[in-house]
Structures are given as C-alpha cells and as structure tokens.
Amino acid sequence: MSDIKQLRIRQPDDWHLHLRDGNVLEAVLPYTSAHFARAIIMPNLVPPVVTSADASAYRQRINRALPETDTFQPLMVLYLTEQTDPEDVRAGYANGDIVAAKLYPAGATTNSAAGVKNIEAVYPVLEVMQEIGMPLLVHGEVVDAEIDIFDREAVFIERTLSRVQARFSGLKIVMEHITTSDGVEFVKSCDRNVAATITPHHLVINRNAMLVGGIQPHYYCLPVAKRETHRLALVEAATSGDSRFFLGTDSAPHLDGAKESACGCAGIFNVSVTLSVLAHVFEAAGKLENLERFTSLNGAGFYGMAANEEMITLVKAGDELDVSEKLDVAGGKMTIFDPKFPLLWKVKA
Ligand code: DOR
Ligand code: ZN
Numbered sequence: 001m002s003d004i005k006q007l008r009i010r011q012p013d014d015w016h017l018h019l020r021d022g023n024v025l026e027a028v029l030p031y032t033s034a035h036f037a038r039a040i041i042m043p044n045l046v047p048p049v050v051t052s053a054d055a056s057a058y059r060q061r062i063n064r065a066l067p068e069t070d071t072f073q074p075l076m077v078l079y080l081t082e083q084t085d086p087e088d089v090r091a092g093y094a095n096g097d098i099v100a101a102k103l104y105p106a107g108a109t110t111n112s113a114a115g116v117k118n119i120e121a122v123y124p125v126l127e128v129m130q131e132i133g134m135p136l137l138v139h140g141e142v143v144d145a146e147i148d149i150f151d152r153e154a155v156f157i158e159r160t161l162s163r164v165q166a167r168f169s170g171l172k173i174v175m176e177h178i179t180t181s182d183g184v185e186f187v188k189s190c191d192r193n194v195a196a197t198i199t200p201h202h203l204v205i206n207r208n209a210m211l212v213g214g215i216q217p218h219y220y221c222l223p224v225a226k227r228e229t230h231r232l233a234l235v236e237a238a239t240s241g242d243s244r245f246f247l248g249t250d251s252a253p254h255l256d257g258a259k260e261s262a263c264g265c266a267g268i269f270n271v272s273v274t275l276s277v278l279a280h281v282f283e284a285a286g287k288l289e290n291l292e293r294f295t296s297l298n299g300a301g302f303y304g305m306a307a308n309e310e311m312i313t314l315v316k317a318g319d320e321l322d323v324s325e326k327l328d329v330a331g332g333k334m335t336i337f338d339p340k341f342p343l344l345w346k347v348k349a
Contacts, residue, residue, distance in 0.1 A: 004288055005316045011308040012275065012295035014039035016137075016176050016197045016248025018267065019062060019074075021045055023330035026065045028253050031272045033072035035347055037308040040137070040248070043079035043102055044111040050079050052092025059097070075099045075303075077137060081114050082121040086128040093134045099303065100135040100174075101125065105156070107143040109222045110252070110266060115139075119160055126168050135172040135303065136164075140183065141223050150207070153223050154182040165190060172302070177202065177250045179223045181233035187244050195302045197248025198238045198294075200277040201268050204339045206231045217259045218335045221252065222266040238294050239287035246299035249274050255332035269327075270337035276321050277337075279314050279345035313348040321346055 017032060017039040019025050032039055041062065043049030049058050055076035062074045078089065078101040092098040103122070104115030116122055129136055140161060141152040165173060175183055175196040187196045201221065206228045210219040219225065237245045251274070252267025259265055270277070275295070282291040300307045321343035326333040 004283070007279065007288060007291065007314045008311050009292035009314070010296040011035075011037045011310040011312050012247065013037055013299055013308065014249050014251070014271070014274075015174070015246055015299040015303075016040055016042065016199075016250050017271070018042045018044070018250070018252040020253060021058070021061065024253055025062065027327065027329040027334075028251075028269070028271070029062065029065050029072075030067055032251070033066060033070045035271070035275055035312070036072065037310065038073045038075055038305075040100065041074045041076055043077045044104065044109070046111055048079040048081075048111060048114050049077070050081055050084065050114070052078060052088050052095075052097040055092065056097040077102050079104065079114070080116055080122050080125065082116060082118065084122060084125050086125045089125055089134070090128050090132060093132055098134075100137050101129060102137045102139070102176075104139045105141065105143050105160075108139050108141045112139070119164060123167070126164070126171060130168045130171040133172065133304070135174055137174045137176050140175050140178070149224060150226055153178070153180050157182055157186045161186065165194060169193075174302070176248060177223060178234065179226050180230045184233045184237045187237075188242075192244070195244040195246065195298075196237075197250070197299075198234050198245055199248060199250040199268075200270055200274045200281075201225070201250075201337055201339075202231065203235055203238055203281050204231075204277060204341075209340075217261075217264040218268065218338070220259070220264060220266055221250065221268045235281060235285055239282050239285040239290055241287070241290040241293045243293070243298045243301055245294065246302065247274070247278070247295045248299075253329065253334055255329060256326070256335055257332055259335070268337050269334055273321060273323060273337055273339070273343060275314060275347050276343040276345045277339050279316070280339070280341065280343065283316075283345075314345050315348050316345050318344070320344060
C-alpha cells in the first residue's frame with residue numbers, strides 16, 4: 001500500500017446507473033448526486049423508456065427529485081425495442097433528450113422482456129446511430145436456455161457483438177458491466193470506438209462471494225460475478241489507464257425483501273461506497289494515479305463530453321466507513337454493498 005493519504009481528482013461521472021422511479025428514485029438519488037456530476041440513466045423502468053418523449057419526461061421526474069442546490073445532470077438513454085423508430089432516435093439525440101440507446105436482449109435481466117429478440121430488427125436504428133455518432137450500450141449476455149449462465153457473456157461476444165461490430169464498424173459501442181477477460185479482450189481487439197464500463201463490485205468479488213457459505217443474495221447481480229481469473233482481468237483493465245475502460249456503477253436498488261427471496265432480484269446498491277471501494281482497489285494495484293482516468297476522464301472522452309471542472313478530494317483515514325446500516329427506502333430496507341474489507345478512503349465533504 002502507498003503512503004498517499006489524500007487524492008484530488010476531477011468530479012466523477014457514473015456511466016451506468018439505475019435510479020428507478022417514484023419513492024425509490026427519491027431515496028437513492030441524493031447518494032448519487034452527492035458524489036457524481038453526471039450519470040447515464042438506465043431505461044429499464046416498468047414500463048420501459050422507449051421513446052425520446054418518455055426519456056424527456058423521466059428526466060423531468062429525476063430533476064424534480066433532486067436536492068434543490070444540486071447541479072447533477074442525468075443523461076438519458078432510450079430502451080431499444082424492435083419497434084424503435086430510427087427517426088425518433090435521430091430527433092431525440094439532436095435535441096438532447098437522449099444521449100445513447102440500450103440494447104437489452106429480451107429476457108436477459110430485470111425488466112428486459114420488451115427488449116430485442118432478433119438483432120437484425122434494430123439494424124435500421126443502428127444505421128442511424130452510426131451516422132449521428134450516438135453510442136449503443138449493450139447488455140452483453142445471450143439468453144439461450146442451453147448456455148450456462150457463466151458463459152453467457154463470452155457467447156454473446158462470439159455470436160452477436162462481433163457480428164454487430166463488424167457490420168457497423170463506425171458505431172460507438174459500450175459493452176456495459178463487463179465481467180470476463182473475454183470482454184476485456186474484445187474491447188482491446190476493436191478500434192477506439194468500442195469501450196466498456198466496469199462496476200466496483202465486479203472489481204472486488206468473484207462468484208464465491210455469492211455462493212460460498214450459503215447463498216448470499218446481496219452479491220447477486222447480472223451479469224453474475226465470474227471466477228477469480230476474470231476479476232483479475234477486470235482489475236488490470238480498469239487500473240491500466242486505457243481510455244476504453246471507465247466506471248459504470250450499475251448500482252441497481254432493490255428492497256431487501258425482493259432480494260432475500262426464493263427468487264431474488266439481481267442488483268447491488270453501491271453508489272454510496274463506490275469511490276471508497278475504487279480508491280482501495282487502485283491503491284492495492286499500485287495505480288492510484290489512474291483512478292481519475294477511470295472515474296472522471298475516460299467516459300466523458302468516449303461520449304465526446306468535456307470532463308468536469310469541479311474537483312473532489314478523497315482522504316484515507318483510520319476510521320472505517322460503516323456499511324452495516326441499511327437504508328430506509330420507500331417503506332423497506334436496502335442493503336449497501338459490503339466489499340468485506342475496511343473502507344478507509346472517503347470523499348471529503
Ligand atoms: O444486476 C442487475 N440489475 N443487472 C442488470 O442488468 C439490471 C439491474 C436491475 O435493473 O436491477
Ligand atoms: Zn444495469
């Protein structure tokens with residue numbers, strides 16, 4: 001570990017975030033806006049955000065839920081369906097209602113039933129996105145029943161993503177929340193217009209966290225954590241400074257009742273500890289000097305946006321951040337991601 005006890009970085013952005021709606025939105029949003037300047041807002045609501053008018057209305061609900069003095073900026077994403085109108089995408093991107101579109105293979109994850117079954121059905125939309133420079137965000141897992149859940153990312157790359165990338169080589173693609181060395185290698189094998197987000201939890205847990213010593217539902221998310229070799233590949237990519245890898249927390253709030261269940265929901269709430277976890281990971285890798293690239297520079301660069309001017313300070317002190325306290329959310333309790341190591345780095349108020 002280094003002797004560095006303080007680190008000043010540009011204010012971070014979160015390039016993959018679930019805020020939900022209504023009471024849950026109100027409860028979780030302040031944790032994001034306390035640390036992050038901007039976030040890419042996932043559109044898998046019920047019903048999903050499928051038009052740019054839906055995105056604009058959702059952005060207004062988020063802005064209304066923001067603490068008054070807050071300057072946090074939600075960046076809205078369209079949920080692709082086989083009915084998405086390419087001209088709505090063009091117009092929504094031009095007027096700033098949406099900054100990206102998300103491909104959910106139908107059935108891959110939470111509220112993805114309205115997603116895409118046949119990728120070629122959205123080719124006319126991808127054509128327009130390539131033309132206007134709008135990024136495609138991808139949940140990169142196949143849904144075929146015969147494919148083992150631990151192989152679904154690698155098979156998606158092989159069967160779908162490499163095909164889309166070859167067909168639309170000028171399209172900006174973000175492989176969201178990569179969990180495997182296959183994901184890392186795919187991004188590195190492409191030109192500069194393919195990138196990936198990485199979550200804090202996939203940098204610190206492998207599949208044992210979820211399955212050893214009893215089922216641990218608070219470590220269950222999608223794509224599921226893989227074996228240790230994959231985690232190490234993610235740490236290497238995230239801490240390398242390579243501009244194609246950047247932070248997407250994939251913070252995905254579910255009340256404890258929905259997770260501690262015979263059929264528990266996928267998702268981990270982590271935004272309140274994300275920067276503490278990342279500082280620990282980068283410090284342990286001897287790469288603290290690259291933390292700012294991962295949290296605050298690479299993502300903005302890929303999206304063609306300016307980095308934030310504001311700075312934040314991270315301080316390493318003797319006392320630990322307490323993650324045992326559950327959040328009160330919309331009449332229920334919500335567990336905060338516990339990386340199972342002491343969180344000594346904190347964001348200075
Ligand atoms: O763990 C996850 N939770 N992965 C996803 O892809 C969706 C998310 C959610 O919305 O709960
Ligand atoms: Zn997500």
